[in-house]
Amino acid sequence: MKLIEKDFYKLTKPEKSVKRTYLSNFKNCCRGEYEHPKGLSCYYDSKDEPFLFLAPFKVEILNNLPFVAIYHDVLYDREIEELKRLAVPTITRSTIYDYDKEGNVPVNFRTSNSVFLLNNASYLVDILRQRVADMTHLNVFKNSSDDLQVMNYGLGGYYRYHFDFFGKDESPNKLLGDRIITVLIYMTDVQQGGATVFPALRITNFPKKGSALIFRNLDNNISPDPSTLHAGCPVLFGSKWAATKWIYSAEQMFRKPCLPQNELRPYDTHVIEFVNKILGL
Numbered sequence: 572m573k574l575i576e577k578d579f580y581k582l583t584k585p586e587k588s589v590k591r592t593y594l595s596n597f598k599n600c601c602r603g604e605y606e607h608p609k610g611l612s613c614y615y616d617s618k619d620e621p622f623l624f625l626a627p628f629k630v631e632i633l634n635n636l637p638f639v640a641i642y643h644d645v646l647y648d649r650e651i652e653e654l655k656r657l658a659v660p661t662i663t664r665s666t667i668y669d670y671d672k673e674g675n676v677p678v679n680f681r682t683s684n685s686v687f688l689l690n691n692a693s694y695l696v697d698i699l700r701q702r703v704a705d706m707t708h709l710n711v712f713k714n715s716s717d718d719l720q721v722m723n724y725g726l727g728g729y730y731r732y733h734f735d736f737f738g739k740d741e742s743p744n745k746l747l748g749d750r751i752i753t754v755l756i757y758m759t760d761v762q763q764g765g766a767t768v769f770p771a772l773r774i775t776n777f778p779k780k781g782s783a784l785i786f787r788n789l790d791n792n793i794s795p796d797p798s799t800l801h802a803g804c805p806v807l808f809g810s811k812w813a814a815t816k817w818i819y820s821a822e823q824m825f826r827k828p829c830l831p832q833n834e835l836r837p838y839d840t841h842v843i844e845f846v847n848k849i850l851g852l
């Protein structure tokens with residue numbers, strides 16, 4: 572954190588404005604200082620998927636564009652216990668993808684432990700894959716998503732602001748496209764801290780056991796949207812467990828209608844490059 576503060580004074584003008592717009596709200600968001608968004612709707616999603624006629628999802632919108640929403644009560648307590656049981660034996664220090672090394676490396680700005688559970692690890696992992704497909708109305712099968720990641724943050728554990736999209740030509744998953752949607756399922760409440768925050772959107776969501784946060788990382792052109800910059804704030808008291816499913820863009824042609832194109836925003840590239848630069852990516 573200190574390093575970033577120091578480097579700030581060496582920044583050029585556009586970089587300073589990115590910092591002001593995108594990063595300066597980070598700590599306030601973690602403290603939960605911004606009001607819950609107003610004027611947005613809640614609804615039951617019972618659309619398209621037969622299962623949802625029986626059990627619609629309870630959706631609370633936090634932001635329209637990019638789409639950010641809470642899906643309430645998507646995981647049962649006994650499923651959470653089973654996920655933990657599956658994860659604990661092989662959980663290890665989390666990593667991120669390093670473009671130079673073309674592989675995953677641990678970094679000091681993501682201090683959690685995590686493990687990917689393969690689809691055949693348990694009947695439950697397969698059930699959850701179907702549930703995520705019902706929630707997102709997307710294809711979540713082979714070649715269109717990462718395996719389910721289960722992660723745990725201990726005291727002080729956090730994931731500094733970052734993007735979930737790769738946003739580069741040399742994305743490690745060229746054939747899959749890029750990460751269009753993130754589904755983050757909370758497996759615990761956190762007594763204090765541990766919120767997921769979007770500083771550019773001034774959104775804070777404190778974990779609630781069994782609920783999920785869904786956000787869309789790519790815009791209608793399937794281009795990276797820098798306003799999806801987000802972070803997992805430090806856990807101040809307690810422990811945070813969550814499960815993540817990242818869904819890719821390439822194989823959604825039969826699931827997702829083409830939407831009107833957004834305007835091209837060349838500045839977006841600058842924002843993404845800048846944030847990656849200060850993170851050393």
Ligand SMILES: O=C(O)CCC(=O)C(=O)O
Binds near residue numbers: 803
């Ligand atoms: O833990 C959180 O709240 C955020 C996690 C996250 O952003 C990620 O795993 O990509």
Ligand SMILES: [Fe+2]
Binds near residue numbers: 735753
């Ligand atoms: Fe993320």
